[in-house]
């Protein structure tokens with residue numbers, strides 16, 4: 001007898017793990033996660049900056065964040081493991097009236113969709129939060145105290161651990177190489193055979209018969225969709241993170257700062273500071289090397305805002321790069337695959353897959369179980385690209 005599962009999830013990162021958790025916790029425990037790496041989290045999940053925020057510009061992102069941040073705040077109760085959720089806030093700093101207006105308008109949308117605690121802040125408020133910043137040109141900003149950071153690896157591990165306790169299985173070191181489709185419906189997946197004896201699982205891997213397959217393959221989502229004959233417009237885009245050496249001059253606790261004049265983002269992580277910046281010259285592709293060129297570009301912008309960064313050492317060996325999985329409108333693609341019954345997508349998070357992992361797990365599980373979710377997920381369906389119903393998110397950092 002070959003292997004069977006009610007649901008096969010391709011990819012054991014934070015998104016696949018959350019889907020497994022939400023399915024298992026809803027009583028659907030015959031779930032098999034197939035992860036090609038020997039360890040979970042080696043894709044985008046472990047490269048993330050861990051930022052979580054509800055200060056978005058579109059209703060769907062705001063609602064997914066509200067669900068997710070509430071989930072992070074009770075993560076340990078739900079999974080038995082900490083998410084290391086730190087509600088230190090996100091602070092957007094504006095230097096032009098146009099950007100301030102944009103933040104104000106976003107806040108109206110955020111309030112209308114249930115985010116009650118985001119507020120506009122003055123330059124004086126900003127200086128109180130981060131006194132070391134040069135703020136002469138800052139005319140105000142937006143702040144939400146329940147935004148903050150989580151530990152992405154811990155979140156992924158918590159979702160997986162609890163899913164396994166409830167009966168879900170995970171195969172590590174096993175790649176899905178094909179999705180079997182008969183008469184327009186999924187019937188199984190093909191996997192590599194090998195003798196990867198992990199965690200007491202069987203030592204050989206063959207095909208798995210299943211009626212439901214979820215593509216949770218992160219930056220590799222387009223290739224997996226192709227296995228079911230579907231074109232998925234998700235492209236890998238390198239994003240790099242600078243980690244400084246011990247920083248004593250910035251406060252022990254301050255928000256994720258977004259300098260809207262340059263796009264520089266920074267926050268504290270333990271003794272160090274993490275910095276990121278979206279390099280518009282970056283091109284699509286599976287590029288994962290950290291570059292010296294990037295370091296220069298970011299530090300040039302960083303010292304303008306915080307001159308003391310000039311003397312803060314950075315060891316490039318402690319910096320890293322990973323891949324965003326970018327969709328054309330910077331919104332997730334969640335929903336059934338058109339024309340392939342039983343195939344589901346949870347892809348294209350465009351840099352928000354960690355913060356939206358609880359919501360995307362919930363929505364995907366609800367779709368598979370054919371029940372209502374906490375939001376109408378139809379705007380996230382892949383058909384929107386063919387139908388020209390793009391969701392424009394402008395608050396992308």
Ligand SMILES: Cc1cc2nc3c(=O)[nH]c(=O)nc-3n(C[C@H](O)[C@H](O)[C@H](O)COP(=O)(O)OP(=O)(O)OC[C@H]3O[C@@H](n4cnc5c(N)ncnc54)[C@H](O)[C@@H]3O)c2cc1C
Nearest residue numbers: 011013014015036043044045049051176218322353354355
């Ligand atoms: C530098 C950087 C900073 C970021 N910062 C943030 C942030 O602050 N906040 C935020 O919310 N998000 C952030 N992100 C984005 C976030 O990390 C991703 O959106 C998220 O991790 C996606 O999770 P995933 O589970 O979909 O993908 P992944 O973690 O990439 O998992 C996909 C898995 O699928 C596996 N896989 C692929 N193909 C196959 C196959 N054929 N068979 C079996 N397994 C397969 C891979 O091995 C991988 O483990 C950041 C990303 C980067 C790179």
